[in-house]
Amino acid sequence: MDPSLVKTPPLRDLTIDNITENVILINSLCEDARMKYVLERLVTHLHDFARETRLSFDEWMAGIKFLTETGQICTDVRQEFILLSDVLGLSLLVDSIDHPKPPNSTEGTVLGPFHTHEAPQMSHGDSMSQDTNGEPLLVVCNIKDRSGTPISGVKIDIWETDSTGHYDVQHADRTGPDGRCVMLSDDKGEFWFKAIKPVPYPIPHDGPVGKLLKRLHRHPFRPSHMHFMFEKDGYDHLITSLYLRNDPYEMSDAVFGVKNTLVVDLGTVDAELADKYGVAEGTLLMTYDFVLVTDAETKALREHNSQVALDKLGRKVKIVNGLPIPDLD
């Protein structure tokens, strides 16, 4: 770009006190109002962080190195920046903002870094785990809308670790997907499958995020859980998990994902269910009634919440494409 076209005041002699307004000014050449707002808040908070801590050059360099190592350890099957976001509580926060839940609907929680797009499609009753060391578990669930009407044809992604607490992608010698599947809810909104009892496990802690947790004296464990993701046109995308009650880490999840309404008690399969689902009597049983919310309900609630929250913060905004931007009128 021809520098003579830059419509900003001379950027020279920038100081602790005027650098922020000038960076915001030059970034405001961007004509995407939402991006401009996000960048403005990002630069403001980044600079205020440095000013409030009086960040030293050595600390800044330690941060540069930490972020570089975090990026460099990422692979197709490892996402250390999501882990970082998880342990800093950002992931839970963003899910809460983006997918607000009205009363009597299933709450969401963190996605985590282990969802993949290679899970095999399975039929009801199939076994999603090839791990013979796991404790067999029958999972029987249904999906309804808030008025209690079953929702059929929902695409459900399900994933869990093996009995050693590792996802398939964490095994260097894996030959294909395991402990994950995709299925569709049937005409009654039901879906059921065989799995293994979830176990607690540490998030990967041999990298930068693990080192950070160690310096903070935080343990890296997540309580036993199974991930679920629900997708159907017209319904808000639901990312959630079910947690087992009385897990040793139930109250100290390293990634802050546990919600009371998502904690379940396992039962056991009685003779009737054993016959119906073709499993041994006494097999562990997990059941849950998921309640999805429509896209329209979620959008309205999200916009309402945004407006209320930003009013409270004293920021004058308008909602465009579902997201707030400054209202300059």
Place this chain on the structure above:
Amino acid sequence: MDPSLVKTPPLRDLTIDNITENVILINSLCEDARMKYVLERLVTHLHDFARETRLSFDEWMAGIKFLTETGQICTDVRQEFILLSDVLGLSLLVDSIDHPKPPNSTEGTVLGPFHTHEAPQMSHGDSMSQDTNGEPLLVVCNIKDRSGTPISGVKIDIWETDSTGHYDVQHADRTGPDGRCVMLSDDKGEFWFKAIKPVPYPIPHDGPVGKLLKRLHRHPFRPSHMHFMFEKDGYDHLITSLYLRNDPYEMSDAVFGVKNTLVVDLGTVDAELADKYGVAEGTLLMTYDFVLVTDAETKALREHNSQVALDKLGRKVKIVNGLPIPDLD
């Protein structure tokens, strides 16, 4: 760690409104008071950023991908996170905080990502550039303290691009360092060397940072400059640059580094200087009087500035090891 040892309240049912205090609470197990303070401010700003923008999941994921790509493009000779910090004004800000300058001393500026530790030691009068296409430049400088006393034995790192605007490390086929050297000031605090006239150049813009600048309609250019770094026991480490006056990018440096006191006019070598320094009469000449500040002066000024700035922000802090931490007494 045994979860029963975790002395925090139950971390469950975390929401938009209580996630921040709980993340700070569990991070407070860290016994390093400074790290705890830095993390507390980091988490607060990160969360406030998400709350004020009502950050969407898709935007969060775009951020995760951006940071991952930024980390992955880094190599031994490319530091994209420093570039990112530079274009967001954070580098200039941190240098200003960490290396405050009293009146009548040389101002600092951004380090940039191209300093290396492989520059050859050179003697006064040596040529630091092997680029025969560059316009020859004689550089004659001296180093004094604030009372005007010459400082000998200062280690000076100097680096600049070649005439095409690239640092040595940006050439895939390079055979060794070029356009950089290390020398020591002599008994009179002087140092001089042959170089080439600096040229304006774009920061690397084929990666994530370049894409960001493009979306913001910002050009990637830095005005013509030469980097200097000064080190001597007892003196504050000075990272600075000299900029050529009337450069087309003098007022719009992509990384906000230009300071009025660091802008120089080039002269030409007269007969006397030509004879003294063994260069042709009429050769371009750059001169500068650098003024270093003692460690003690800088430390006192930094601590004073920290206290004043944080008082103004209403934060009660005490200075420990030169850096603020909350004063809880």
